[in-house]
Amino acid sequence: MRVPRIYVDLPLEPDAVIELPSAQSRHLTQVLRLSHDTPLVLFNGNGYDYPAHLVRGARSGTAAIVDAPGAREPLPPLNIHLALGVSKGERMDYALQKSVELGVGRITPLFTERSQVHLSGPRLERRLEHWRGILIGACEQSGRRRLPHLATAATYPAWLNNHAGGGLMLDPQADRPLTALPPPDATITLLVGPEGGLSPRERAIARDRGFEGVRLGPRILRTETAPLAAIAVIQALWGDLGD
CATH class of the missing domain: 3.40.1280.10 (SPOUT methyltransferase, trefoil knot domain)
Incomplete structure (x- = not known):
């Protein structure tokens, strides 16, 4: 299964537990039907992808634990x-x-x-x-x-x-x-x-x-x-x- 990749307008740091915004939370739990410990990728536009996994998934909200970021996206030549x-x-x-x-x-x-x-x-x-x-x-x-x-x-x-x-x-x-x-x-x-x-x-x-x-x-x-x-x-x- 393809790992979901989600944009969040939040600071992302390794080992941080973040509450996902309601729209992203609904998409993950009600549309994709992801459950506890499911892997995903988060990014906030700073040039990095952050592997993460869900620690709570319910209609009341979704949280994720952020792992160490991957490689930085290089600047474009043009x-x-x-x-x-x-x-x-x-x-x-x-x-x-x-x-x-x-x-x-x-x-x-x-x-x-x-x-x-x-x-x-x-x-x-x-x-x-x-x-x-x-x-x-x-x-x-x-x-x-x-x-x-x-x-x-x-x-x-x-x-x-x-x-x-x-x-x-x-x-x-x-x-x-x-x-x-x-x-x-x-x-x-x-x-x-x-x-x-x-x-x-x-x-x-x-x-x-x-x-x-x-x-x-x-x-x-x-x-x-x-x-x-x-x-x-x-x-x-x-x-x-x-x-």
Whole structure:
């Protein structure tokens, strides 16, 4: 049986007995139906996995004893920042989940001219919390020991005004393919629009701010496919998929 791997927003130290949060406790005992002394793995995003085992499992709560941590997750050779136009429901969830699996280090959701979803106030906070859950679940599944950073969602102009250093912008009409670029520095920003892509005006503004338009072959990719294809190419060329 696969050993469950659970994220906890708690300090983790060898030999410590920790009370697991209610959501994780319910998942372990009521969904996975784990019992006393069952092994599991805990992580809190500090770069380590902590083997552990349950010492109490019941509807009233679950505790675990933490063992010595494993090896520290190495820092990536390339830190990828994904600036992604907000798309509808499952499309956005899918893009976030798979980008985490592919090793993105930072994600900024953007409200652009063609975004069909615009949120503010409590609705935005709930959506951000939902997206954080998507990121955590992807880390649990993929074995990542460092959580990618989810930035607060911003409007496209506000983000671009505060962004320094340019980056790459996916544009199916661009002259250069992504594979023709020279290796980047240690950090790269990838800008991808929502359904329908960035508007011509937004693309022009991005170029004025130092972004280079690049294309991914002869086909038009959907908003949830394009960033994943680009990240996979970037990781294979210059990142850890080439290891």
